[in-house]
Amino acid sequence: VIVIGLIVVAVMLVLGPIAAMGGRSVGIRVEASFTGLYYALVSVFSALVCARLREIKEGATAAELAASID
Amino acid sequence: MDDRRVARPSLGIGDLVRRSLKLAAAHFGFLFPIAFVPALIATVIGQYAGGQPIIDDLETPGSGLPGPAAFLAISVNIFISFNVTGVMCLAALDALLGKRHTIGEYLRQTLRHIAPIVLLGTLVYVAAGFAAILLLVPGLYVLARYLPWTPAILFENSGWAGLARAQKLTEGTGGRSLPQ
Numbered sequence: 447v448i449v450i451g452l453i454v455v456a457v458m459l460v461l462g463p464i465a466a467m468g469g470r471s472v473g474i475r476v477e478a479s480f481t482g483l484y485y486a487l488v489s490v491f492s493a494l495v496c497a498r499l500r501e502i503k504e505g506a507t508a509a510e511l512a513a514s515i516d
Numbered sequence: 517m518d519d520r521r522v523a524r525p526s527l528g529i530g531d532l533v534r535r536s537l538k539l540a541a542a543h544f545g546f547l548f549p550i551a552f553v554p555a556l557i558a559t560v561i562g563q564y565a566g567g568q569p570i571i572d573d574l575e576t577p578g579s580g581l582p583g584p585a586a587f588l589a590i591s592v593n594i595f596i597s598f599n600v601t602g603v604m605c606l607a608a609l610d611a612l613l614g615k616r617h618t619i620g621e622y623l624r625q626t627l628r629h630i631a632p633i634v635l636l637g638t639l640v641y642v643a644a645g646f647a648a649i650l651l652l653v654p655g656l657y658v659l660a661r662y663l664p665w666t667p668a669i670l671f672e673n674s675g676w677a678g679l680a681r682a683q684k685l686t687e688g689t690g691g692r693s694l695p696q
Contacts, residue, residue, distance in 0.1 A: 474556070474563055477559050478552060478555040478556035478558075478559045479552060479555075481551070481558070481559065482551035482552035482556075483548070483551070485555065485597070485600050485604050486540050486547045486548055486550075486551045486604060486608075487536060487537070488601070489601055489604030489607075489608050490536045490539050490547070490604075490608040490611070491532065491533065491536040492605060492663050492666060492667055493605045493608040493609050493612065493667050493671075494532050494536055494539070494608070495527075495532055495663055495664055495667075496664035496667035496668060496671065496685065497609070497612065497667075498527060498528065498532060499664060499685040499686065500685065502527065503685065508609070508612055508613055509613060511609060511667070511671040511672070
């Protein structure tokens, strides 16, 4: 979570000044992009952690986790 | 030395971070729009709630409380963010397995558990916030200990038992779901 947060902050630091130059609508889109990027990375990470923990502790495969939406 | 001691398989957090980044990059075109569109909606609501930028309405003068527009915007943002997290976890699992479901199916599964997701999620973040007041580390420990609560609720239909399930899954990892 810390590493992913740092990656998002690094991208924000690079793109922030560009967004500031582009006005409010560009700022909104850039902010939404950061948020979307954060959601995507954290969700992928927590899904992988859950799959790995189940694999270690219960010998379950990732495919078994998908049963809830099949 | 006790030879009977069984070595616990490593969680491999570094490897999980690398795999997360690789997976997100490989499926960027699938995952990012699912997160971006609601994030854009939430940002626009936040910016224009009540016909004015939210920052102007953050406090009702004299009361120290958020104004109604800001309160509504914050509530909508929390609801959207927990929904997006749920949908994204399901989409990430599909990306991992090379499968595809419709966004409607992800959303239905998330909405089926939306009450525990929102309430338990809020509880985790409030607890982590309070723990972080003491020192930063306890807050991070709380977040690490309950990290898989959303997947536990959604993947296993564990509902209100999601936090207990996450706690059980991370038991004995010593907070190793934080990168070390």
